[in-house]
Amino acid sequence: MTVNSLPVRTDTPVRTPAPKAPRTGRRLLRIRAGRQHHAGPLAYVLLGIMALVSIFPLYWTMVAASTDNTRVSQSPPPFLPGPNLFSNLARAWDEAAMGKAMVNSLIVAGVIALSTVLFATLAGFAFAKLRFKGRNILLTLVIGTMMVPPQLGVVPLFMMMSDLGLAQQLPAVIFPTLVSAVGVFFMRQYLGEALPDELVEAARVDGAHSLRIFWSIVLPVARPAMAVLFMITFVHAWNDFFWPFVVLDMTNPTVPVALTQLSAGYVRDQSLIMAGALLGTLPLLAMFIVFGRQIVSGIMAGAVKG
Numbered sequence: 001m002t003v004n005s006l007p008v009r010t011d012t013p014v015r016t017p018a019p020k021a022p023r024t025g026r027r028l029l030r031i032r033a034g035r036q037h038h039a040g041p042l043a044y045v046l047l048g049i050m051a052l053v054s055i056f057p058l059y060w061t062m063v064a065a066s067t068d069n070t071r072v073s074q075s076p077p078p079f080l081p082g083p084n085l086f087s088n089l090a091r092a093w094d095e096a097a098m099g100k101a102m103v104n105s106l107i108v109a110g111v112i113a114l115s116t117v118l119f120a121t122l123a124g125f126a127f128a129k130l131r132f133k134g135r136n137i138l139l140t141l142v143i144g145t146m147m148v149p150p151q152l153g154v155v156p157l158f159m160m161m162s163d164l165g166l167a168q169q170l171p172a173v174i175f176p177t178l179v180s181a182v183g184v185f186f187m188r189q190y191l192g193e194a195l196p197d198e199l200v201e202a203a204r205v206d207g208a209h210s211l212r213i214f215w216s217i218v219l220p221v222a223r224p225a226m227a228v229l230f231m232i233t234f235v236h237a238w239n240d241f242f243w244p245f246v247v248l249d250m251t252n253p254t255v256p257v258a259l260t261q262l263s264a265g266y267v268r269d270q271s272l273i274m275a276g277a278l279l280g281t282l283p284l285l286a287m288f289i290v291f292g293r294q295i296v297s298g299i300m301a302g303a304v305k306g
Contacts (some may be wrong), residue, residue, distance in 0.1 A: 003020065040239055051097045053138055056279070064090065072270045088275035090191065090299065092262060096276050101258035102283065108244075109237035110179050117226050119179040119228060124187025125218050129200050130133050139188070143167035145181045161247055172247045175255070190225040231291065235284060255280040 033096050064072050066085035071078055092098065126132075157176055158167070166172040195218065203213045219226075241256035248257055262269070262276045 002295050013020060022295060061274050061278050061281070064271055065278045067271055068266075069269045069271050072274075082272070085275075088271055089279060092276035092279055095272070096258040097253070097260045098255070098258060098276065098279050101253050101255045102250065102280075104170060105238050105255040106283070107282075108173050109234045111174050112237040113230045113234040115178040116180055116183045120183030120187045120229060121191075121218065122214065123179070123184045124189075124191050124222075125214055125294075127184070127188040128192040129195060129197065142181045142184050143239075149240075154243070157243075158246060167247060168249050168252060170248075170252070173240075176243070180233070183233065186229060187222065190220060194225075195221050202303050215296055227291070231287070234287070238280075238284060278295055 062085070063078055063081050065088050067078055068084060084237070123142075128137060128262045128297060151194035161167050161172040161175075164173070181198065199217060200213060203217055206277050238254075238255075239256060244254045245260070248254065250257070259273070259276045259280060
């Protein structure tokens with residue numbers, strides 16, 4: 001008994017693996033984007049140098065505030081803190097009435113920052129997503145106001161505040177700066193990229209009006225940019241000297257105006273002036289320490305839009 005074997009086909013094609021497609025530029029970008037980039041020694045050295053350069057003015061202020069006027073004026077100047085820091089801070093606090101000045105600056109800077117964030121977000125939403133006649137012309141006028149030096153309007157603005165009976169009062173500092181063209185332009189650019197048109201149109205279809213859209217949709221989307229704008233505006237209003245010096249007096253000063261009392265006299269006490277400057281800087285440092293992470297995250301969120 002023989003067993004017949006099945007015939008074997010010898011003409012069956014052999015399948016070879018297809019060659020891999022070449023990596024295109026977009027694919028390479030996606031692959032490289034997923035990798036973690038590590039900084040080299042040179043990057044750490046440069047960042048360290050930049051950090052030291054940035055911190056040195058604050059360190060020198062503390063050193064000058066902790067010594068006496070004679071030691072500060074010597075050559076070479078001191079580079080290590082002295083023993084008079086707290087005594088100079090106490091003198092600056094009493095002679096410049098820093099307590100009242102800080103309260104006034106907190107009120108002025110807080111109100112200006114909040115109003116700028118609110119009005120700039122409203123205007124930015126209108127310019128970015130609403131369609132109305134004259135939108136581009138109005139936006140051009142808003143941007144054009146940034147080109148006018150603020151010193152040109154000091155005299156008519158002071159006359160206006162005097163006619164309203166607000167001279168020498170805090171509202172005279174607050175009202176002219178309730179909103180800024182820079183804030184409007186900043187929020188317009190951010191919302192134009194971060195807020196999709198489809199989301200606004202969907203809310204319109206659901207019957208939401210503009211204020212409802214602003215409250216429920218725009219504010220959550222614009223929160224990172226609002227945090228950045230609030231911090232920038234607060235710092236600018238806190239450090240503003242020219243207009244508060246013109247419209248306020250020494251009985252109701254802000255911090256920069258109060259510091260001018262420390263430089264009065266024939267011989268300026270540099271250590272006392274530096275102590276007052278250090279006192280005026282401490283609230284800003286405290287705010288940045290508390291809200292620094294939110295501010296940095298807001299800046300990074302705005303950087304990756306688009």
